[in-house]
Amino acid sequence: MVAITVPEVDYTEYTNRQLVAVPLALLAVALLVVVGWYVVTGAPANLGLEFTGGTELRLDVDGENPREQIDGAFSTEPATVQQVAADGTFVVTFQEGSVTTSQLEAEATDAGFDIRTIDSVSPSFGTDTGLLALGGVVAAFVGMSVLIFVMFRSFVPSLAVVISAFSDVMIPLAMMNLLGIDLSLGTIAALLMLIGYSVDSDILLNNSILRRSGSFYESTSRAMRTGVTMTLTSISAMAVMTVLAWLFGIQIMTAIGLILVIGLLADLMNTYLLNVSLLRWHVYEGVRR
Amino acid sequence: MIDWLKSNWRVTMLVVFVLLAAFALFSPTIGADDETLGEESQQVQTITNLRYGLDLAGGTRIRAPLIGNTAEDVDFGDDSEAQVAAAVAGELSDTDTTDVIARQETPDRSATVEVVNPDIDRDQFRAAMDAAGYEYAEVRDGVTEPTREEAIEVLSGKVNQAGLSGSTVQQVSSGTGEFFILIEVPGQDRQDVVELIEDRGNVRVDLYHDNDGDGEYDTERAVLTREDFQSISTATQNDRSGPHVPVTVRQSSAEQFRQAAVDTGLAQGGSRCTYEQNPNGTEPCLLLVVDDQVVNSFGMDPGLGASIESGDWVRDSSFILTTTSFEEAQRVAINLRAGALPAQLDLQGGTDSYISPTQGESFRTDALLIGILSVLAVAGVVFLRYREPKVAAPMILTAFSEVLILLGFAAYLGYPLDLAVIAGFIAVIGTGVDDLIIIADEVMSEGDVSSRTVFDSRFKKAFWVIGVAAATTILAMSPLAVLSLGDLRGFAIFTILGVLVGVLITRPAYGDILRHLLTDR
Numbered sequence: 001m002v003a004i005t006v007p008e009v010d011y012t013e014y015t016n017r018q019l020v021a022v023p024l025a026l027l028a029v030a031l032l033v034v035v036g037w038y039v040v041t042g043a044p045a046n047l048g049l050e051f052t053g054g055t056e057l058r059l060d061v062d063g064e065n066p067r068e069q070i071d072g073a074f075s076t077e078p079a080t081v082q083q084v085a086a087d088g089t090f091v092v093t094f095q096e097g098s099v100t101t102s103q104l105e106a107e108a109t110d111a112g113f114d115i116r117t118i119d120s121v122s123p124s125f126g127t128d129t130g131l132l133a134l135g136g137v138v139a140a141f142v143g144m145s146v147l148i149f150v151m152f153r154s155f156v157p158s159l160a161v162v163i164s165a166f167s168d169v170m171i172p173l174a175m176m177n178l179l180g181i182d183l184s185l186g187t188i189a190a191l192l193m194l195i196g197y198s199v200d201s202d203i204l205l206n207n208s209i210l211r212r213s214g215s216f217y218e219s220t221s222r223a224m225r226t227g228v229t230m231t232l233t234s235i236s237a238m239a240v241m242t243v244l245a246w247l248f249g250i251q252i253m254t255a256i257g258l259i260l261v262i263g264l265l266a267d268l269m270n271t272y273l274l275n276v277s278l279l280r281w282h283v284y285e286g287v288r289r
Numbered sequence: 290m291i292d293w294l295k296s297n298w299r300v301t302m303l304v305v306f307v308l309l310a311a312f313a314l315f316s317p318t319i320g321a322d323d324e325t326l327g328e329e330s331q332q333v334q335t336i337t338n339l340r341y342g343l344d345l346a347g348g349t350r351i352r353a354p355l356i357g358n359t360a361e362d363v364d365f366g367d368d369s370e371a372q373v374a375a376a377v378a379g380e381l382s383d384t385d386t387t388d389v390i391a392r393q394e395t396p397d398r399s400a401t402v403e404v405v406n407p408d409i410d411r412d413q414f415r416a417a418m419d420a421a422g423y424e425y426a427e428v429r430d431g432v433t434e435p436t437r438e439e440a441i442e443v444l445s446g447k448v449n450q451a452g453l454s455g456s457t458v459q460q461v462s463s464g465t466g467e468f469f470i471l472i473e474v475p476g477q478d479r480q481d482v483v484e485l486i487e488d489r490g491n492v493r494v495d496l497y498h499d500n501d502g503d504g505e506y507d508t509e510r511a512v513l514t515r516e517d518f519q520s521i522s523t524a525t526q527n528d529r530s531g532p533h534v535p536v537t538v539r540q541s542s543a544e545q546f547r548q549a550a551v552d553t554g555l556a557q558g559g560s561r562c563t564y565e566q567n568p569n570g571t572e573p574c575l576l577l578v579v580d581d582q583v584v585n586s587f588g589m590d591p592g593l594g595a596s597i598e599s600g601d602w603v604r605d606s607s608f609i610l611t612t613t614s615f616e617e618a619q620r621v622a623i624n625l626r627a628g629a630l631p632a633q634l635d636l637q638g639g640t641d642s643y644i645s646p647t648q649g650e651s652f653r654t655d656a657l658l659i660g661i662l663s664v665l666a667v668a669g670v671v672f673l674r675y676r677e678p679k680v681a682a683p684m685i686l687t688a689f690s691e692v693l694i695l696l697g698f699a700a701y702l703g704y705p706l707d708l709a710v711i712a713g714f715i716a717v718i719g720t721g722v723d724d725l726i727i728i729a730d731e732v733m734s735e736g737d738v739s740s741r742t743v744f745d746s747r748f749k750k751a752f753w754v755i756g757v758a759a760a761t762t763i764l765a766m767s768p769l770a771v772l773s774l775g776d777l778r779g780f781a782i783f784t785i786l787g788v789l790v791g792v793l794i795t796r797p798a799y800g801d802i803l804r805h806l807l808t809d810r
Contacts (some may be wrong), residue, residue, distance in 0.1 A: 013679065041513060058648065087651065116648040118479055121640045125352075128463055136768030151757050189709070189777045192769055193716060193784070194664040196762030200723055200754075203761070207754050226730040229674050230723040236666040237719045241659055241712070248655040253712045256780075260716075 006228045008221055011276065016101045019277035023270050027167045030174035037177050043130075045173055048182030051130035053096035053105055053123030056077070058249070060089050060114035073111035075099060084249030089116055091249065096123045131187045140192050141169070144199065151203075157210055160278035161169035161202040162269040168198040171266040172259045181259075186252040190259035197234065197260070198267040203274050209279050216283050220276060227271060297805075303798035306790075307690050310697020314338055326737065330536045337701040342707030342779070345653045347646030348475035349482045352468060353639035355432045355440055355632040357405040358414050362426035363401055375425065377402055381409055385581070388489055390436060390631060403432050405632035436631045437468055444472060444704060446484060446627030451485055451619075453477055469639055479643035488580050491625030494610065497564060497586070498553035498573035508567065508576070512549050517542035517730050519606075521625045524618035532618040533611040534625065543606040547597050550589070556598045559591030577610055579624065587611045594737035664688070667722050669806040674731070679806045684725045687799040691721045694790050716780075717787030720762060724755045724796050732803055741804065743765045748800045759792045 011019070038044050049056055061069055070081055070092060075097045082091045094104060101120040108115055121129075144165065149158045169191050176187065201223075208223035209216060242257030294301050314337045365373055373391035378384045381404065388406040392398075402423070411428050418425055432440075441458050446455040447795040456474040463469065474482050494513035495797050499506045522535040538546060550556040555573040561573035564586035577585040589597075612618040633671050644652070668685045675681045692714055699706060731751035732744060762784065769781030 011489050058582075086655075096548040100637065102483060102636075103478065114645070115643070116645050118643040120642070121513070122638050127464075132463065132772055134446075136772055140321070140769050142429065143767075144761050147757075147760055147764055151399050185777050186709075186712075189712075189769060189780055193762075193767050194780075196758075196765035197720065200758040203757050204727060204754050207757075211753075222699040222730075223733060226727055229670075229730075230726050231668050232674075233670045233722050233726065234719040236670045237663040237715060240663045241715050244655070244659045244662060248651075248659070250652065250655060250659075250708055253656075253659065255718075256712050286365050 004176040006225045009224070009272070011217060011220065011280070014282050016277040019273045023167060026266075026269070027170060030167070030170040031203075033174035033177055034170060043183070044134075045187075046180070047124075047126075047130060048184035048187075049119070050121055050184050051120050051126045051133075053103045053126040054094055055118070055120040056091060056093045057097070057104065057108055057118055058084070058089055058091050058116040059108060059123060060087075060116055062112070062114075066090060069111065069113075073113065074107050074208065076104075076120040086177040086247045086249060089249065091251075129185070130183075133185065137169075137188060137191055137195075140163070140195050140245070141183050144195050148199065148203075152206060152210070154210065157206045157279055159171055160275045160282075161199055161206060163278075164267070165195055165199050166203050166273045167270045167274070168194050168263050168267045174279040175262050176259070181255065184251075184255055186255035187259050190256040190263070191262060194263040194267075198263060198270075201267060201271045204230075205271060205275055206279065207259075209283065216280060220279075224272060228268065231264050231268055235261055238264065294778050297801055299797040299801040300630040303687075303690060303794055306694050306794050308693045310700075311664055313389070313697040313701040314693075337695065337696075339556070340700075340703055341649070341653065342705035343473060343475065343642070343644055343649070344707035344709075345649050345656070346475050346705075347644050347649030348473065349477050349479045349641070350474075351472045351479075351482060351486070351634075351636070351639070351641040352469045353462065353472075353634040353636050355405070355437060355470050355519075356405050356407045356638075357432040357436070357632045358409070358411050358428055358430060359433055360402045360414065360418055360423075360428045362399045363391075363402050363418075364424040365391070366423070370752075371441045373402060373421075376421040377404070377417050379735075380420040381406065381413065384409060387629070390432075392433065392435065398433070399426075402434060403632070405432065405436075407633060407635075413482050420657045431468060432632050434485070435469065440470060440634075442738045443490075443628050443630050444470065446453070447485055447623055448472070450623040452625050453482075453485075470634060472552075476646055479604060479641065483636065485620075486630075486634060487636055489630040490620075490627070491580050492624045493575040493578050495578050495583075496549055496553055496555065496573065497571075497576050498555065498566075500553045500573070502595075509553065512546055512575075513538065513542070513608075515625055515628060517546070518625065521587070521622060524612075524615060524622045526615050526618070530609055530611055532613070532615040533609040533674040534618050534622045535607065535609050536625070538606040538608055540603070540606065547603055548601065550594075550597050556594040559594035562588035577612065577621065579621065579644055584617060584621075585612050585716045652708060652778070656708060660711060660715055662749045664718055666693075666735050667718060671722065671726070674726075680729050680803070683799060683801040683802045683806070684722065684729065687725060687795050687802070688718050688721045691787065691791055691795045692718060693793065695787055698786060698790075699783075704779070704782075707779055709777055710783050713780040713783035713787065716784055718792070720758075720784075720788065721791045721795065724758070724791060725799050727754055728796065729803060730801055732800070732807065744804045744807070748804075750781060750798075751800075755792060755796060759788045762788050 014289065034044050063069065067081065070090060071076065074095060076097060078092045079095045080093045084091060101118065106119060108130065137260055150163045152158045172191065172194065182186065204227050207222040208219045212219055238257045238260040242254055242283045245253035245257060357505045370391040370393055374386050374389040378386045378389040378752045387406060390403040390405065392401050394400040402418065415428050437460055441460060449460065453474045458470065458472050461469050461471045472482065472486060492515060493511045496512045497506060498510040517538055519537045519539045524534050526531065530550045553573050560572040562573045563571040564576065572588060574586045574588060576583045610621060612621055671681045671684055694712060696719065727747065728751045732747050766781045766784050769777050770785060
């Protein structure tokens, strides 16, 4: 049987500067992507149907050349057509435009398609929801930061947790742009979830180093053994959910799962490179000042 | 026995909660008994008391605002509500008194005037208010709370009258303060629901006649309206009258109608209506008008005409409203029974979704499979990491009981499960196991656990981390639970509930179990 052992890292071999280089560089790249996206498109990520407005149909198409059938059936050009792996149905999306949902529904029925699902959002409703959702993410982040500062009552360790969490959210956001995943309610939920989820291992690490007996390196490796196991179990659950939900064409679960997998991977890096080195600086140099 | 229970109160509590959850899930006495599901949503009947949301059951959900503008703090002067409505309507083009709602001041709200005609914008409304001479504070978008409540009542009536049982109609607000009417109808196609609710459903009967014989036809509006009917039967169809709705006219209105029928020549010897073919040469007609559209025109049978003329009819006062199709008769009957919507729904201003029952069913099995496999993945990692069944097996069991308790909550509250809630459950298993790992590692660190005191002190330390971690998750999720962001509310609520159940019930119990297995005592 394969056993999972958490590798021991010899932190003494690396300077703080070396340790923070990788996570900070990645964070910088992520910020560049997100800010760049904002400058070019006016939003930090591509907004999905829920925020821009539009109609999505999931159709069961019988017969030859389903794609051509779909192209011929509608009076307006679909924005995207995707086939669901597990059951062969098609997910067809339309930008909000001159054609109403009722008309699209009638056209799909006339073409002989079996309509599985219809989702439609009006543009005005979508814009409001988008702003509200982003406000929610900011509020959640601020709330989390305040809580961390209150619980640890020490500036550098608290800051370390908050920076890690910030990076845990920014890296998946940048990845979404690069992978072409739209910002939807599902991905917003996943980002919020990450804020709560990813700080667990940071809290564990801080607690172990600041509040427990033992040397810095003992505490770190103890926290790491637990923390890495935790994150790995979460990643495995989310990875299974992502792959299956994608196969079944359940978008909300695919989105939540994928963002969490990316974010938790980022968290492994941020906790054990960035957070550790900030804490080491705090314990060995910051306290002496 | 009592002592054992006392010293293991955490485990005892877990067992009690698991039993309660199982009771809530499986007992036929609890749960959705107030729900008389229609035949089409009946397929969702399972052995548990769980209710499924539209995602998993199939059906239509429509969220739309009511169209209208409201003038706040209106000074009515000495005028009555009806006078104000008539005066404002008179200043607006193509606007009827049914498009203007005036509401006098009440202890909790100021006097308002609402215009629900979609073609009237706010500037026109302001101009009409000024022209009618009523002072007001401002004209804002949207309608008032009593109007929304009225609309909800009417819509509930409509879906119930249409036999769409298991439906819900409620009011939701977006975080930006806009109000929406949310209509959920299980098992029904989107098009059917839209047809049912898209019109206001204002039904009236007009009398179209030329009794002075000058060739100019007059329309006597609203000789019969909903208020004039004492009873409205269901739509029927027979060879003699075709599709129609039988109604009885109230005694108080019957005489008035009789008078109009006699004065306009409708009753004398009956009348043959040719309104559609030849509107300028027809005998008097009754027009069935829905939302200002003439949907049918009909004359009067000579027998009935004679009975009306002689006055016999007033005693019995039954009447039929004929329509061109049976579907129309059904719609008219529903509209008459449920009443007219105070304002129209803006179906292009919200969201709607439809899931076919087949798709719902496949989502159910898919989601179940995803849930089971995710749990197995977690179990796999835990076993590989600890390779000690003593530690790992109770961990998996505890995580399972957490999900069971949550399902029990869902069944007890009657909260409908949807895909987002199931994603929340999987997230809960993830965090739940994380915390159990913290407990196990903490307790087993620094060598064997020999005494209970050592165990307890380590357990306490582990719990500090768990507490803070739980607090951050709850905090991060609370915006979703509070804000009205549609589907994700369930996800957030169940993640928060899961964290609470975990911290208060299952995780302490896991500590107790682990102590028993590890200490020699």
